[in-house]
Amino acid sequence: MDDTSGKRLRSFQRALPISLLRAREASMRRFKKHVESYDLTLQQWRVIRALADESPLGSKALSDRCVIMAPSLSRIFRTLKNKGLIHAVKTDDRRERSVALSDNGHQIFKEISVKSEAIYRDIESRFGAKNMAELLDLLEQLREAADSTSET
């Protein structure tokens, strides 16, 4: 990008929300293509990742972790069940309708993860491992700071 317009441009480009959006957009581009080549949306993939990390999980936990609204999750559950990637799991609280990864779900998670990790490491190698660790720390702190203000 050229920077001929100088300061005026900078004030917009350095705004926090747009910076987060553009960084995300740039870093997601390759992940997105990769995941979509498996006929999964990014949101579906986030749900699969979260479940690979911890299963079973209910709608509410997944909604928080994946930043997906409950109605969207209902649809995603239906889709992933139809694909045989997740299945219902009974829990003590019978209001909850928790789900867990199926064997097929675990398999596709592993399959997609291979290239996904490679893409990540490629970005990290250009960005710098130290920078990456620092960025992830700052993002977590930012989230806490922003959450604490919105509670008032």
Added chain:
Amino acid sequence: MDDTSGKRLRSFQRALPISLLRAREASMRRFKKHVESYDLTLQQWRVIRALADESPLGSKALSDRCVIMAPSLSRIFRTLKNKGLIHAVKTDDRRERSVALSDNGHQIFKEISVKSEAIYRDIESRFGAKNMAELLDLLEQLREAADSTSET
């Protein structure tokens, strides 16, 4: 957030795309409510901000800066024109249909900016000014790193 599940949880929560998404979601919450109270969507607001920074701009420049697809921009132009916030501007290249902020557009930009800046400073005061500057730098570097890989 509790961290009882430890390492397994961490691997998902520390993933770059989800970290960017959650940080953005948390830091945007209050901006969003504020902007929407003026009957503007966040995308419309991004266009207004970009035009307040530099006018006139064509569809392509705005698409890059605001991370909005061209067809969405066409619709946003129509909406903002109907609201009297932007107007068409003729340029040398007659393919371009550049737009600029109207007087009303400048006024609403200033009006919204007051509280928007206050929200920003509130978040910054909790997050730390040094952290904020560091984060913005890292986000820019990340974007460059990710862009350079996707060009291959």
Added chain:
DNA sequence: TATTGTTATACTCTATAACTATA
């Protein structure tokens, strides 16, 4: 021929409200 932008289309996501079932 390539580029800028609009329109058409199909799909997905957001966000709210109304509802069911369970606690």
Added chain:
DNA sequence: TATAGTTATAGAGTATAACAATA
């Protein structure tokens, strides 16, 4: 009464392709 989740619905965004006008 409160909570977990589904369904319905309206609006907005994503993404691609087809198109018009201009370079």
